[in-house]
Amino acid sequence: MxxxxxxxxxxxxxxxxxxxxxxxxxxxxxxxYGPGASERDTLPEPVVRPDQLPAAYQRMDEAELHARIRxxxxxxxxxxxxxxxxxxxxxxxxxADFVGDSFQLANAALTRPDAEAxxxxxxxxxxxxxxxxxGPDQHVVLPNLAAGCSMADMADEESVEAAWxxxxxxxxxxxxxxxxxxxxxxxxxxxxxxxxxxxxRHGGIVCTSSNAATVLEWAFERGQRVLFFPDxxxxxNTAKAMGIGLDRMPMWDPAxxxxxxxxxxxxxxAVILWHGFCSVHRRFSVAQIERARxxxxxxxxxxHPECPMPVVDAxxxxxxxxxxxxxxxxxxxxxxxxxxxxxxxVNRLAAEHPDRTIFCxxxxxxxxxxxxxxxPGYLAWVLDGLVAGEVRNEIVVDAxxxxxxxxxxxxxxxxxxx
Ligand code: 13P
Ligand code: SF4
Numbered sequence: 001m002x003x004x005x006x007x008x009x010x011x012x013x014x015x016x017x018x019x020x021x022x023x024x025x026x027x028x029x030x031x032x033y034g035p036g037a038s039e040r041d042t043l044p045e046p047v048v049r050p051d052q053l054p055a056a057y058q059r060m061d062e063a064e065l066h067a068r069i070r071x072x073x074x075x076x077x078x079x080x081x082x083x084x085x086x087x088x089x090x091x092x093x094x095x096a097d098f099v100g101d102s103f104q105l106a107n108a109a110l111t112r113p114d115a116e117a118x119x120x121x122x123x124x125x126x127x128x129x130x131x132x133x134x135g136p137d138q139h140v141v142l143p144n145l146a147a148g149c150s151m152a153d154m155a156d157e158e159s160v161e162a163a164w165x166x167x168x169x170x171x172x173x174x175x176x177x178x179x180x181x182x183x184x185x186x187x188x189x190x191x192x193x194x195x196x197x198x199x200x201r202h203g204g205i206v207c208t209s210s211n212a213a214t215v216l217e218w219a220f221e222r223g224q225r226v227l228f229f230p231d232x233x234x235x236x237n238t239a240k241a242m243g244i245g246l247d248r249m250p251m252w253d254p255a256x257x258x259x260x261x262x263x264x265x266x267x268x269x270a271v272i273l274w275h276g277f278c279s280v281h282r283r284f285s286v287a288q289i290e291r292a293r294x295x296x297x298x299x300x301x302x303x304h305p306e307c308p309m310p311v312v313d314a315x316x317x318x319x320x321x322x323x324x325x326x327x328x329x330x331x332x333x334x335x336x337x338x339x340x341x342x343x344x345x346v347n348r349l350a351a352e353h354p355d356r357t358i359f360c361x362x363x364x365x366x367x368x369x370x371x372x373x374x375x376p377g378y379l380a381w382v383l384d385g386l387v388a389g390e391v392r393n394e395i396v397v398d399a400x401x402x403x404x405x406x407x408x409x410x411x412x413x414x415x416x417x418x
Pocket of ligand 2 (some may be wrong): 190
């Protein structure tokens with residue numbers, strides 16, 4: 001099957017954003033994402049802005065870029081490990097030593113303590129996590145610093161601190177008779193290191209989409225309520241599957257006093273949901289599922305839990321990217337499967353299972369535009385740098401932030417997916 005990149009290059013209008021057909025260096029500077037998307041990371045000196053990818057790399061054809069990447073990997077050998085998220089374009093995934101979801105990649109970073117460099121083909125919060133979990137002498141590199149995550153940007157430290165102050169003013173800080181604190185903060189992996197540190201210092205934890213249910217159970221053993229950020233959909237879908245009523249899941253709007261809720265609603269709450277969302281997964285709809293069922297009787301529909309609740313409810317199954325991968329692997333030849341997640345993963349699964357009909361629920365080709373900013377040009381450039389003894393685009397989390405964030409991440413790693 002042709003890769004997403006090739007399809008978009010051939011017909012830019014086939015995608016939700018025709019700009020994606022250009023190299024990311026053309027649109028990296030548009031406001032929204034990028035360095036600073038996560039807080040308190042130290043930008044490399046001299047600061048290398050995305051538009052400074054040397055022109056020579058911008059002009060290289062794909063064959064030359066792939067040859068350079070392979071040669072650099074060969075030279076660096078065990079000194080290097082390349083991690084690739086499932087949503088990366090095929091042109092990048094082919095060079096990854098580990099491909100996985102964010103939980104697996106956080107673990108993969110730990111399996112190579114002797115590698116001098118971890119090149120993370122994913123987004124900023126994933127590279128920050130690898131830096132926090134890796135050894136002090138290891139360098140973590142994000143090939144394009146503009147690869148942020150729009151959802152992670154929806155919860156900033158200042159707004160979460162302000163919410164915490166309002167909640168603790170209202171609910172107090174004293175544990176109840178069972179020793180459970182009034183609120184336990186839970187941050188989705190898709191958040192800045194600063195927010196992971198916030199959870200570490202307030203008795204909280206990090207979750208990924210694969211272990212969110214285990215993490216919520218952990219939190220309810222220790223708290224009467226959970227403040228869940230930034231993704232309202234993962235929080236709502238997970239809590240609902242645990243039997244928690246929607247009337248006990250108020251949403252927190254940081255622009256409003258008490259998040260726009262009454263005191264009573266917060267007192268009665270089980271999970272207080274931050275108002276963030278993923279722009280990729282928000283595109284999936286019940287109408288798309290109905291159409292898939294109409295056009296393909298017997299189709300199985302599987303979606304990511306970042307999709308809105310009505311979509312998860314209308315699907316046959318929901319789970320992390322790894323869950324989706326396993327769902328497809330467990331299907332039979334001849335099956336028809338419609339998937340609600342990022343298109344690069346969907347198309348790769350379709351290519352790996354040519355004896356099944358596998359397609360993306362969204363008829364428009366709409367990759368995660370921040371994941372898409374990792375282009376082979378950037379990968380070749382950072383690897384050539386490592387060969388020359390130069391670490392480019394290093395992600396360095398402030399030591400104090402990292403120490404607190406590690407506490408919450410280690411709790412996450414111990415909360416195994418079901
Ligand atoms: P996973 O945790 O399933 O890898 O998802 C990460 C992500 O960013 C999904 O949008
Ligand atoms: Fe962030 Fe959504 Fe992209 Fe995942 S798919 S990295 S949540 S913007």
